[in-house]
Amino acid sequence: MHPGPAPRRTRRNRLVRPAAVDQGGHPGGHERRPRPDRASENPLVGSSGILDRLGRPGWRCSVSERCLRTRCPGDRLAGPTATHFTLKVRTMGKSMTISILRRNPLRVFFLVAIASVLAGGIAISQPTPGGFASGRASFAVAFQDEVARYRVMAGFVLPGEEVRFRVVEDERNRSFQLEGPDGLLLKSRAHDWVWQAPVVTGVYPVRVTCQDNGESILLNVFVLVPFSQVVNGRLNGYRIGSYPDKPLKGLDIYKPPVGFVEVTAENPNTAVSPHFTLGQFLCKQESGYPKYLVLRTRLLRKLEFVLQTINRAGIRCDQLTVMSGYRTPWYNKAIGNVQYSRHVWGGAADVYVDVDPIDGQMDDLNKDGKIDIKDAAVVYRIIDDRFSEDAWTPFVGGLGQYRVTASHGPFVHVDVRGFRARWGD
Structure with a gap:
């Protein structure tokens, strides 16, 4: 009798999670492969950056991935036959979910763009639960070469x-109103x-309010004491x-300041940005x-941007500690610092998390058990x-890192000098 056909091996589809680390032998006799680097594997990495460029910096994206692999008993683990991504774009009261096939990464960008338009063009600063609140508004106010x-x-x-x-x-050409109860509205x-x-x-x-939804930007405008009132190196005692007689390299940013903010016992807690006073x-x-003191709006904007960037990098913090902000020329010289330190012009801050x-x-940001x-x-x-x-x-400037000493712990210096400078211990 002719033998019957050989029994056919059954092919099964299984969901297999790629291993983060080698955890020993695979059930099929093969070692698990290390997890690929997600920056190159996942075309949705950086989708928040895409939303930023589309004018939706406050939006949140979440991505889920399912890798469907096909495996026969005794066969090597096959590569992904299909990878699907689910992109969720959320904004105030609106949500959109998109399923994307990994084989066509260009589709990712276009679908994110379409989603941002269909969701109504609302840029928000409200965080997801437990997230960082940037304090950004859905519009901006330009004044004095600042935004x-x-x-x-x-x-x-x-x-x-x-x-x-x-x-x-x-973007929506809404109606706005400016309210400044003090001062005079000329136009x-x-x-x-x-x-x-x-x-x-x-x-x-001075408050600028959107009349469509009540959202506002509060500008705390400080009227300065003019520099001319400094007499013999003192201002009201x-x-x-x-300040140096000659600006460094003839740069305007090293000219003496036009005036000083007067700090009284009543106003140190006045907000100068969402996360700084x-x-x-x-x-x-x-x-x-x-x-x-002297303080620059550009520095405040940069510090807020730095804080937001640190949170996006995965370090959760609602504030940066300012170890050193403004320094008078007298104090700066007394501690032996360089004459043209940007601290003296209110354009630098030494900060840490x-x-x-x-x-x-x-x-201990690198989790090695030491503060250094x-x-x-x-x-x-x-x-x-x-x-x-x-x-x-807009925030080009200096960046330096400093080690622990007897008088302070490690910190980072940031400034807005207008040209790039880098240094570190």
């Missing part, structure tokens, strides 16, 4: 100075105003010292009130790796 994209920001003007405020980056248009500051030193709120930037020299635990020093310059290097690399991106263009 305020946050719901609170500080500006600095001389007594009686005229300031133009303009709404920018509003008023739909998205454009000219406001004259009071002549008395102090902080004056507070020791300032002397005025008092954090005071010089460390001992004195009573009033105290005086102090969240877990809050103990007055840098956290390697932890400062984590923050340094996060900032420096993003330097080439277009979003960082």
